[in-house]
Amino acid sequence: MFLxxxxxxGTSDVVFEKAEKKQLVEDTAITMFERFGYRPIxxxxxxxxxxxxxxxxxxxxxxxxxxxxxxxxxxxxxxLRPEGTAPVVRAYLENGLASRSLPVKLYxxxxxxxxxxxxxxxxxxxxxxxxxxxxxxxxxxDAEVILxxxxxxxxxxxxxxxxxxxxxGCPGCRKSFSEALRKxxxxxxxxxxxxxxxxxxxxxxxxxxxxxxxxQSAIKDAPLISNFWCEDCCNxxxxxxxLLNDMGVSYILNPALVRGFDYYTKTTFEVRTESLGxxxxxxxxxxxxxxxxxxxxxxxxxxxFAIGTERVIMAMExxxxxxxxxxxxxxxxxxxxxxxxxxxxxxxxLRKMGISADxxxxxxxxxxxxxxxxxxxASHVMIxxxxxxxxxxxxxxxxxxxxxxxxxxxxxxxxxxxxFKK
RNA sequence: GUGGUUGUAGCUCAGUUGGUUAGAGCGUUGGACUGUGGCUCCAAAGGUCGGGGGUUCGAGUCCCCUCAGCCACCCCA
Numbered sequence: 001m002f003l004x005x006x007x008x009x010g011t012s013d014v015v016f017e018k019a020e021k022k023q024l025v026e027d028t029a030i031t032m033f034e035r036f037g038y039r040p041i042x043x044x045x046x047x048x049x050x051x052x053x054x055x056x057x058x059x060x061x062x063x064x065x066x067x068x069x070x071x072x073x074x075x076x077x078x079x080l081r082p083e084g085t086a087p088v089v090r091a092y093l094e095n096g097l098a099s100r101s102l103p104v105k106l107y108x109x110x111x112x113x114x115x116x117x118x119x120x121x122x123x124x125x126x127x128x129x130x131x132x133x134x135x136x137x138x139x140x141x142d143a144e145v146i147l148x149x150x151x152x153x154x155x156x157x158x159x160x161x162x163x164x165x166x167x168x169g170c171p172g173c174r175k176s177f178s179e180a181l182r183k184x185x186x187x188x189x190x191x192x193x194x195x196x197x198x199x200x201x202x203x204x205x206x207x208x209x210x211x212x213x214x215x216q217s218a219i220k221d222a223p224l225i226s227n228f229w230c231e232d233c234c235n236x237x238x239x240x241x242x243l244l245n246d247m248g249v250s251y252i253l254n255p256a257l258v259r260g261f262d263y264y265t266k267t268t269f270e271v272r273t274e275s276l277g278x279x280x281x282x283x284x285x286x287x288x289x290x291x292x293x294x295x296x297x298x299x300x301x302x303x304x305f306a307i308g309t310e311r312v313i314m315a316m317e318x319x320x321x322x323x324x325x326x327x328x329x330x331x332x333x334x335x336x337x338x339x340x341x342x343x344x345x346x347x348x349x350l351r352k353m354g355i356s357a358d359x360x361x362x363x364x365x366x367x368x369x370x371x372x373x374x375x376x377x378a379s380h381v382m383i384x385x386x387x388x389x390x391x392x393x394x395x396x397x398x399x400x401x402x403x404x405x406x407x408x409x410x411x412x413x414x415x416x417x418x419x420f421k422k
Numbered sequence: 423g424u425g426g427u428u429g430u431a432g433c434u435c436a437g438u439u440g441g442u443u444a445g446a447g448c449g450u451u452g453g454a455c456u457g458u459g460g461c462u463c464c465a466a467a468g469g470u471c472g473g474g475g476g477u478u479c480g481a482g483u484c485c486c487c488u489c490a491g492c493c494a495c496c497c498c499a
Contacts, residue, residue, distance in 0.1 A: 003472090006472095006489095006490075009489095009490075009491095060497090061496075061497050061498080062497085062498085065423075065496095065497095066497080066498090083498095083499090112499080114497095114498080114499095116423095116496090116497075116498080117423075117424090117495095117496090118491085118492090119492075119493060119494070119495095120492075120493065120494090121498095121499075122497090122498075122499080123499095126499065127499090128499060129499095130499095195495095195496075206497095209497095211495085259498085260497065260498055270498095270499095277493080277494090278493085278494065278495085279497095279498070279499075281498065281499060282499075283499065284498085284499070306499060307499070308498085308499025309499080310499080311499060312499090334457095334458085336457065362451095364451095365452090365457085365458095366457045366458060367455080367457080367458065367459080368451085368452085369458085369459090370457095370458050370459040370460095371458095371459055371460085372459085373458095373459060374459040374460060375459085378459095381458085381459080383457080383458075385457060386457095387457085395458090397458075397459090399459070399460090402458095402459090402460095404458085
């Protein structure tokens with residue numbers, strides 16, 4: 001079909017079953033967020049560009065090439081948010097949330113934007129569900145946040161997950177580590193691929209997760225972050241691991257787990273699944289103890305994660321055979337001829353009782369209306385024709401058993417109450 | 423940004439070495455069944471063959487460009 005307009009690249013319309021599945025995933029996650037004591041926060045879809053440049057880091061891929069940045073009519077440079085943490089931290093400061101009892105535990109659900117080439121599990125507009133716990137350095141909160149992530153996937157019935165765990169250390173240990181790593185890589189520079197030669201200068205940690213074989217063997221004996229943790233970082237990580245052990249949460253220690261934002265410190269984690277193809281991270285996050293200060297606040301420690309909603313839906317479709325979401329209605333009001341007006345009234349009264357009800361709006365025959373009822377998965381059909389009306393009655397058909405009974409119009413609410421326990 | 427691959431009905435796909443009015447299944451609507459769903463049968467509606475240009479007497483089919491989907495790299499949710 002010739003269409004004048006199509007969705008922009010990397011975006012999509014979400015309708016019917018897909019939209020219902022998305023709602024189901026979001027409802028499940030939000031229920032868990034609230035069960036863990038997190039409260040909602042809604043921030044704007046766009047922010048001042050500098051917020052992300054400063055927050056995520058000037059040298060990151062996101063800031064370098066993936067932001068949707070535009071100038072508004074006042075000449076301000078604005079950017080559609082590529083992630084949720086920096087905006088939440090900004091809002092934390094701007095709304096004086098530091099004066100609340102700490103930590104402030106927040107959750108969000110919203111779309112993010114990154115200008116990337118679309119592929120499986122990656123879109124230019126995508127949805128994230130995330131939490132941020134701001135205002136404590138307690139290792140127990142690390143454990144809680146990771147536990148929350150794990151419990152959400154359990155609740156959704158997604159199994160065969162890998163929880164990858166690492167610590168980036170504090171700025172102190174990170175500095176000595178990255179110096180050592182830089183020195184090591186400088187000696188190996190001719191064995192590295194073109195990209196990694198650049199990485200060795202800009203962001204040496206990145207060399208760890210390069211897939212080129214030459215690079216992998218070149219870094220086989222590279223220094224590991226774990227050898228550079230200071231005592232505090234070491235103790236913190238030990239506590240987190242211990243708490244996860246106590247909770248029966250298994251994890252994979254992954255010193256190569258390097259996340260894409262500059263603000264991460266200490267604990268970082270990611271949940272992966274084999275079933276999704278190249279984009280295998282369902283969710284991930286970490287501690288960011290310096291970000292609040294970076295934005296002008298007092299020294300404040302914090303941690304959070306984000307879940308990719310579309311990826312979770314994909315995973316559930318693959319791993320969870322009976323993952324389906326469909327709507328069904330309680331009563332379809334089928335009417336014939338003049339009785340349509342009476343039907344419309346009854347429809348309204350049923351809905352007022354909290355019963356989901358619908359009728360025909362395409363002037364279908366009774367047969368057509370029955371077919372439609374079937375498609376809408378109505379549990380009962382109310383049939384209203386001239387004959388029934390003359391008797392002051394209506395017919396109720398149970399769509400499962402096929403049984404039909406005739407009841408008085410004045411008894412409809414009584415019937416509905418008994419039938420649907422409303 | 424780079425590479426591979428695919429674009430034919432709402433969906434999934436046939437379409438011969440280029441040759442009349444481009445097909446099927448599912449879905450939609452109607453009928454068989456004058457007022458009763460699911461099953462069956464029948465029928466109808468629905469196509470600038472992604473878009474543009476070229477080769478040719480003739481292009482869904484061959485060539486070029488472009489757009490989009492999918493997959494991978496980079497990176498991440």
